[in-house]
Structure formats: structure tokens, C-alpha cells
Amino acid sequence: MSSTSFTDLLASSGVDCYEQGEDFLRGFYPETNGSGLPKFKTAQPPPLPISQPPQNFAFSSSELLDSPLLLSSSHSLISPTTGAFPFPWQIQSQSQPPNAASALQEETYGVQDLQKKQDPVPPPREFADRVPSYMVVSRNSNDGYGWRKYGQKQVKKSENPRSYFKCTYPNCVSKKIVETASDGQVTEIIYKGGHNHPKPEFTKRPSSSANARRMFNPSSVASDQSESSSISFDYGDLEQKSFKSEYGEIEEEDEQPEIKRQKREGE
DNA sequence: AAGCTTTGACCTATA
DNA sequence: TTATAGGTCAAAGCT
Numbered sequence: 001m002s003s004t005s006f007t008d009l010l011a012s013s014g015v016d017c018y019e020q021g022e023d024f025l026r027g028f029y030p031e032t033n034g035s036g037l038p039k040f041k042t043a044q045p046p047p048l049p050i051s052q053p054p055q056n057f058a059f060s061s062s063e064l065l066d067s068p069l070l071l072s073s074s075h076s077l078i079s080p081t082t083g084a085f086p087f088p089w090q091i092q093s094q095s096q097p098p099n100a101a102s103a104l105q106e107e108t109y110g111v112q113d114l115q116k117k118q119d120p121v122p123p124p125r126e127f128a129d130r131v132p133s134y135m136v137v138s139r140n141s142n143d144g145y146g147w148r149k150y151g152q153k154q155v156k157k158s159e160n161p162r163s164y165f166k167c168t169y170p171n172c173v174s175k176k177i178v179e180t181a182s183d184g185q186v187t188e189i190i191y192k193g194g195h196n197h198p199k200p201e202f203t204k205r206p207s208s209s210a211n212a213r214r215m216f217n218p219s220s221v222a223s224d225q226s227e228s229s230s231i232s233f234d235y236g237d238l239e240q241k242s243f244k245s246e247y248g249e250i251e252e253e254d255e256q257p258e259i260k261r262q263k264r265e266g267e
Numbered sequence: 268a269a270g271c272t273t274t275g276a277c278c279t280a281t282a
Numbered sequence: 283t284t285a286t287a288g289g290t291c292a293a294a295g296c297t
Contacts, residue, residue, distance in 0.1 A: 149272055151290055164289070168270090177289090 144199035145169065147176065160187055169197050 146168035154161045160179045167174040174195045179188035 148270085150292095152272090152274070153288065153290090155289095156287060162288085163272095 145174070145195060158188075167195060169195065172196055 147165035148168045149163055149165050151164040152161055153164070158179055160181045163178045163180060165176045165178065172195055173193045175192040177188075177190040177192070178186055179190075181187050
């Protein structure tokens, strides 16, 4: 599969990724079997039980706003003529439609050049400079999901250390690997597996203070500044793609209180 | 007290 | 079969 097929499909599907939930998912399927249905390597996925996919499945405005990359490139996000979404990594960095996951197997979208060129906006480092290192490193949850870091490794193929994250949602096997440069910039994100759940509604999460603090702490915003320089998706091990009907609704997070709290804590 | 990150050790896949 | 690299585990410590 190639990245061109992805955008081609998006273009051919003629969907607006922002506005169309289900259509977005449909259009998101990077590969079809010719009948408009996605190809699945492991098993035929159940039909999407979501008659009205939550908007968070695509983007939340706060996240969009948080990303200077998105802002800086927003003028070219969607082709007015084709409707093609030129930045599939934005979709994936936000969330992975579970059923699209296997179709994205071994798909890699590299956007290093783009990111490096468009990352002149200095992140709000005032937080990162004050908080403990692990808090800084945890700047990775802007996609709305809760991630727990379970390992870090310096790999040979890259001079930057990799951090390994698991989704904190119960029974969710989604993982992501974040490669972070010495200056704190995220140079690569690799998603493995897809979420079998919607974005958690952090206000309802147990121990919401702790989770919310990390999920929406401003330092994560700082990370967002540089995140998505390169995002890869590996859904090879994704088996359980069934969507649970327990769809929570998290449209937009009012992160102002969290930011304030974080500021207090960071001081 | 709960949940998180850190980090060295261990496990596994691959050449 | 062995060496190496990548991925994961789990105890310790932190917020």
C-alpha cells in the first residue's frame, strides 16, 4: 500500500474528514477490496455500530488549535476540489478508526520535512522546564486518549530514544511508540493497534485529576508543537476492532482549568 | 492511595 | 546457533 492510495481514496470518496463522521471513516479506509469495503487481513470486522461517530473520532477543535503544525498548515489541510486529506497522520495521531486499522497495516507516513520546516513556533517550555522529567516526557496525550508509558529504549536505528506507551483504557491494546529528540521534539510516532473504544471522557475517569492532569497538561501542548513530525501506523497485530457501544462523548476538552492547575503544580 | 514515569533487566524476533 | 536490536516487564519512586 502506498500513501498515494490513501489520499487517492480519500479524494475519490469525496468526503470531508472534518465534517463527516461515518463518511470520514469510510473515506478513511485506505484500501478497499473493490466493493468499497475495506480489506481485513485477520477477520471481517463487524459493521460499524456507530451510527453517528463522535466528532472526537476525527478531531476536536482544541486539539486542532493546540497544534501549530495544523495551524500553520491549515490552509492546505483539505483540498477544496478533491476533499483529499493531505495529512493522514493527523487523523491517526488523533485516533485510529479501529476498522481502518488493519487496512493501514504497515502503512507509514513520514512528514519529517514538513514538520521541521513548520516548527518555528516555540512551545510553552515554561512548564517543561519546571516539571519533573517524567512529566515532560509524558507530553503525548494530545490525541485525547490516555497513555501510560511502560518503557523507554535507545534504539540503534535512531539516535533518539523511543518511549513506549500503552493505552490506559481497560482492555485496549493500543500502543504507540514515540521517538523524541534530545530537544524534546517528537520526531516520530508509531501507532500499534487501534483503540477499541472512543476517546475517554476524562471527566468521568477514575482519579480524573491524575489522568486529566497528564492527558491535558499544558506540557502536552508543548509536545504538540512538534509532535507528528513523523507518524507511522502498524496495525499488524490488531485483532479486536469491534467498537463498543459505550461510546463516550468527548467533543472538546476545556483544558483551561487543567492548564491553570498545571501551572500551579508546576510552580 | 492511586496512578504515573523511570529504568535496568529480561524476553523475543531477526539476521 | 549465536549475536544483536527492539520491545516489554516490573520494582521503585514520584506527584
